[in-house]
Amino acid sequence: MEGTFSLLDGFEVLRTLDFGQTSKVKIVRDASTKQNYAAKILRPKDNIIPQTFQNSMQTEFQILSVISHPSIARVLNYNTNGIYQSKKKPTYQCIYILMELYPYGNLFNLISQDALSMQVIRMYFIDILNGLSACHTLGIAHRDIKPENLLFDKNCNIIIADFGLAGISQGRNDDGFMRTRSSFYMAPEVLLGLPFNGQKADIFSLGVTLFVMYSRFPPFYKADTIDRFYKSFINDNDKFWEYVSSRHHPGFYTHEFIDLINKMLIHDPNRRITIDEIREHPWFSGPMSNIADVAESIKKAINLIRIKAETAMNRPNNGNVTFREGRYYRCEADDSSSLSFEILSRDCAFKDFYEEAEVFRYGSVVLGISLKDIYAILYNELCSNNAEIIVNENFNDIIAVNYSGYGDTKFRIRVYKKKDGLKVLDFALIEGSNFDLMVIVNSIASKMLEFQNYVNQDENIANS
Numbered sequence: 391m392e393g394t395f396s397l398l399d400g401f402e403v404l405r406t407l408d409f410g411q412t413s414k415v416k417i418v419r420d421a422s423t424k425q426n427y428a429a430k431i432l433r434p435k436d437n438i439i440p441q442t443f444q445n446s447m448q449t450e451f452q453i454l455s456v457i458s459h460p461s462i463a464r465v466l467n468y469n470t471n472g473i474y475q476s477k478k479k480p481t482y483q484c485i486y487i488l489m490e491l492y493p494y495g496n497l498f499n500l501i502s503q504d505a506l507s508m509q510v511i512r513m514y515f516i517d518i519l520n521g522l523s524a525c526h527t528l529g530i531a532h533r534d535i536k537p538e539n540l541l542f543d544k545n546c547n548i549i550i551a552d553f554g555l556a557g558i559s560q561g562r563n564d565d566g567f568m569r570t571r572s573s574f575y576m577a578p579e580v581l582l583g584l585p586f587n588g589q590k591a592d593i594f595s596l597g598v599t600l601f602v603m604y605s606r607f608p609p610f611y612k613a614d615t616i617d618r619f620y621k622s623f624i625n626d627n628d629k630f631w632e633y634v635s636s637r638h639h640p641g642f643y644t645h646e647f648i649d650l651i652n653k654m655l656i657h658d659p660n661r662r663i664t665i666d667e668i669r670e671h672p673w674f675s676g677p678m679s680n681i682a683d684v685a686e687s688i689k690k691a692i693n694l695i696r697i698k699a700e701t702a703m704n705r706p707n708n709g710n711v712t713f714r715e716g717r718y719y720r721c722e723a724d725d726s727s728s729l730s731f732e733i734l735s736r737d738c739a740f741k742d743f744y745e746e747a748e749v750f751r752y753g754s755v756v757l758g759i760s761l762k763d764i765y766a767i768l769y770n771e772l773c774s775n776n777a778e779i780i781v782n783e784n785f786n787d788i789i790a791v792n793y794s795g796y797g798d799t800k801f802r803i804r805v806y807k808k809k810d811g812l813k814v815l816d817f818a819l820i821e822g823s824n825f826d827l828m829v830i831v832n833s834i835a836s837k838m839l840e841f842q843n844y845v846n847q848d849e850n851i852a853n854s
Contacts, residue, residue, distance in 0.1 A: 397475040398429055398486065405806075409818065413443070417491060427466065428492070431474065432485040439485060444470075446554040451487050453530055453553045461521030463541065463551035464490040492549055494542035494688065497599075501537060501606055502828045503691075508647075509679040511603045514540075514548045516674070518599075521550045522592060523665050531588025535595035536575045537602060538824060546685035574598060574823075578613040578620075579659055590659040593668075597654025604647070605634065608825065609655070624657050646673040695756050699812050702842045703758030711766040711841070718767055718841040753817035753827070755835045759842050764805060764815060767841060771834045789820070799826045 395402035401418035407428060408415040418429045432439050432447055447468075454465035467488040475481045497514070500506065518540060525532060532539075532553060539552040577594035579586040594613070601609045609630075610619035622630040635643055650673045653663040663671075712721040757764060768788075772779055775794035781787070788803040799822030806814040815838065819827045 394477060396477045397473075398431070398484075399469065399472050401427070401429065401488075403429075403474075406818075409820075413447075418488075426491045428489045430487045430489065431472070433474070433482060434484070444485060447485055447487060450553040453525075454489075457524060457528060457530070459521055459524040461517045461548060461550055462524065463492070463549050463553075466490065489551075490543075492541035492543050492551070494544070494546055496538050496542070497540040497548065497603070498537035498824055498828075500542070500688075501603060502832070505606060506603060507679070508604065508644075509677050510684055511600070512674070512676055513679045513681065513684070515600055515603070516678070517548045518550065518596065519665060519668060521548075522596065525550075526589045526592070526665065531592050532595075533588050533591060534575075535592055535599055537599055540599075545681070546688055547681060573612040574602075574608045574610075574825075576613060577659065578657055581612055581614050587659060590662050593654055593662050593665070594659070597651055600654070601651055604643075605638075607637075609634065609651075613655075613657075623655065627652060644673075646671070646676070649673070696812070698839075698842065698846065699756050699758035700810075701758065702845050703811055705845050707760045707763075711763050713770055717844075718770075718837060719844065753819075753831055755815040755817075755831075755838060757813045757815060757838055757842060758811075759813075759838070759845060761805065761813065763841065764813060764838065767838055768803065768815070768834065771837060793830055796822070796826045796830060798822045799830065801827055801830070 395404070397403065398416070398418055400421065402421055404417045404419055404426070406414055406416050413430055413432050415428055415430050417426055419426050430447070430450075432443055451465055451468035454463060465487060468486075469488075470485050472484045472486045473481060474484050518535075522532065522535070532550065534552060534554070535550075539550065541549045541551050543549055573581070575595040575598045577586065577591040580591055598609060610617045610623060613620050615621045615624070619630065619633075622633070631643065631648055650663075650668070650671050653671075654668070656662045668674075709720045709722050712719050772788075772790055772793070777790045777793040780789040782789070786805055789800070790803065791797075791800040793799060793801075800820040801822075802818045802820055804816045804818075806816060808814065815835070817827065817831050817834075
């Protein structure tokens with residue numbers, strides 16, 4: 391019913407933040423204090439939660455409970471007998487971890503929005519390194535370091551999260567060795583299925599993350615000699631750097647940066663640079679940004695997005711949308727060139743968007759144009775790129791796959807309505823690579839925002 395929430399042990403469930411194969415992360419609110427948290431929830435499938443997944447969540451809670459560091463996520467509670475009371479589905483028992491909510495998204499979001507300066511990268515990288523060092527000092531390896539697992543708190547400080555794959559030395563396998571995933575960032579010894587030292591594997595993953603922070607693309611698909619980019623990296627390093635440099639302006643990669651990446655991504659883990667050696671590397675002697683300035687810049691950019699959306703929302707909504715010469719325009723309602731989809735004549739139900747539960751990420755596009763305009767552009771982009779789509783839940787839950795050139799990427803699209811009338815077009819990855827989804831989101835979002843700018847300019851001209 392309207393005005394009510396699904397409940398997790400008495401916490402109000404505001405919205406889904408992320409989901410994977412085994413769990414969902416939801417934003418929940420304490421009804422009495424109105425404080426928001428993130429809850430990672432494991433739901434039984436066929437009344438069974440595989441022991442592997444239970445172990446993973448228990449490990450994450452145990453590890454986060456023993457680490458106290460400003461760059462490590464803070465965990466509050468772990469419940470193996472949680473009760474989830476859904477508004478629409480039967481009540482079920484679940485396992486969940488309650489954690490602090492980090493409202494400014496993750497590092498991948500920041501990378502996807504714009505290029506980061508080396509000064510900003512150096513500032514954040516040092517914080518990541520210090521947090522990882524705190525883990526390693528306690529004999530803990532993260533084993534899944536990647537931009538998606540590096541979050542931002544309310545002051546835009548970076549936080550290491552998602553310790554579900556982490557392990558304690560002499561831990562549950564009695565050898566400190568485990569198996570991990572995320573092939574872009576996995577060390578070669580992990581990919582080969584060899585016993586590995588988790589801390590040395592973390593250095594490799596951190597090296598790939600550093601490369602991605604600056605380049606905005608991965609150095610290779612996976613650290614295996616069947617990958618031509620990785621093969622070039624280990625066998626013809628100069629040629630590798632010549633190729634990646636060609637994708638940027640001359641001098642983009644400094645000698646110090648190249649040297650540090652090379653040492654972090656050495657194939658032989660026993661020769662890989664250590665955390666203490668990274669701290670002494672010449673790359674660290676360069677200039678560094680101030681967190682207060684970075685936070686102010688991020689918040690100004692977010693505010694500018696809102697202002698443009700509010701401007702469009704307050705413009706008259708006259709006519710339909712048409713597409714010509716690669717751009718979207720307004721046209722008369724009876725214009726034969728106007729975009730027309732069955733979806734536009736249906737009643738579409740918005741999902742409420744709770745501003746107090748807002749988390750900024752690259753897959754959430756804030757817009758002021760009408761729902762009709764959003765769907766016209768969205769469906770035209772999906773159809774023109776030959777995407778296969780499944781539409782559910784009052785036409786406001788779209789699953790898309792086989793988007794042109796990205797057949798392995800499956801994603802969900804929903805539209806939320808904010809209290810002030812603005813809409814949020816939300817993309818979420820189901821299967822595939824975040825790098826590929828980033829390209830898709832940027833392509834569709836750029837068309838939406840271009841049309842929104844056209845609406846604003848068109849009305850300005852009309853009113854002049």
